[in-house]
Amino acid sequence: MDDHPFLIAGGGIGGLAAALGLARHGRPVRLFEQAQTFEEVGAGLQMSPNGVRALKALGAWDAVEPSCVIPSEIHVRDGLSGALLQRIRLGKTFEERFGAPYRVCHRADLLAGLVTAARRNFAIELNTARRATGAEEAADHVRLAFADGASARGAGVIAADGIRSALRAGVAGDVKATPRGVILYRGLMALQRVPPEIEADCVTLWLCPGAHVVHYPVSNWRNFNVVVAIEGSLPDEGWKTPAHSGEVPRRLPGVCEELSLLLAAPASWMRWPGADLPALPQWSKGRVALLGDAAHATLPFLAQGAVMALEDAVVLSREVAQTADLPAALRSYEGLRRPRTARVQDQSRGMSRIYHAQGVVALARNLALRLAGPSHALGRLEWIYRWTPESAG
């Protein structure tokens, strides 16, 4: 077995998960994050049963679970009339059906749990303020170069450096994220600020013409996360751009009273253009592989981006443990993960047609949701939620 450490570029959810997975299979890991500290912008995150299973396989669930919230139900509502179209209970029956629970959390809490688990593992070295710029391969090792002119030598490199990955070009050529005609807004507020008209213990999805809204409690019931997606375009100015005051309520006129009260509640909003990645020609090249958003960034409409990165980490580390030939192991990881992540990307794109329908199409959708019931809705998600660490991909 190759004793050089694995080098990971990027200390987000995917990079930390990969570090945990590889270390659990006995591989030493050096992780390099460009930021000064491990921090997560962004707000809430839905942790579906497949994500919980991946976290358990990575040995991180114990560190993450305490900050998660157990929502009581998922509600789907019509944003204009306020009518409840579908209700999915998330209790015992749900857990029995999928063999793991459904939780919601703040992304910073998930990241903190992963960092805690990584710090407990002596095989993992965590470095901050190190920006990777490229990877260069030799016959039996690979060298990761940094912006400060230094470099590190390792058995392999995992590029977990996000949707704007600097290392992707070396593996897959110049593929850029594609804006998908939607503006995303996120607002975070203390739970006490949530208007009483809103059922704050649920995950709620509001369907509006040309838009949708998702909200749920996070951070062990301290805060409340609201994400709004509205059709439109914006220049890409990163994830930390504040929205103009009143912009969100103004862009969603005509919504029902409960929803309009909620949209007026957050003191501030951030906004950014929704984008995903087109299919890459390849995710791995020799001893270098892409993971998480760097490989398959997806629109958040199925709430699966981070969960896919966690699953990637489980499969990658399993393949590396099973094969002495590292490039072959990375190719195998890619082959196993591509179909599933491509399907998630594709279905996430398609969700906006359903969520944002207008007029008679929206009426037909609402009727179908009412008639179909929760079991049918969950049936459509089985292929996602039933994933296990032993699954093929």
Ligand SMILES: Cc1cc2nc3c(=O)[nH]c(=O)nc-3n(C[C@H](O)[C@H](O)[C@H](O)COP(=O)(O)OP(=O)(O)OC[C@H]3O[C@@H](n4cnc5c(N)ncnc54)[C@H](O)[C@@H]3O)c2cc1C
């Ligand atoms: C509004 C919204 C809601 C979402 N909701 C959900 C949800 O409910 N469930 C879910 O599963 N997913 C959700 N997602 C998706 C999820 O947040 C992402 O898919 C996930 O964070 C990807 O993790 P990553 O580690 O691959 O990339 P990132 O989180 O982007 O992390 C990349 C890391 O690499 C670092 N980095 C970048 N370049 C370099 C470099 N050159 N050198 C060193 N470090 C570098 C960055 O600083 C960062 O820390 C949502 C996304 C959005 C936008």
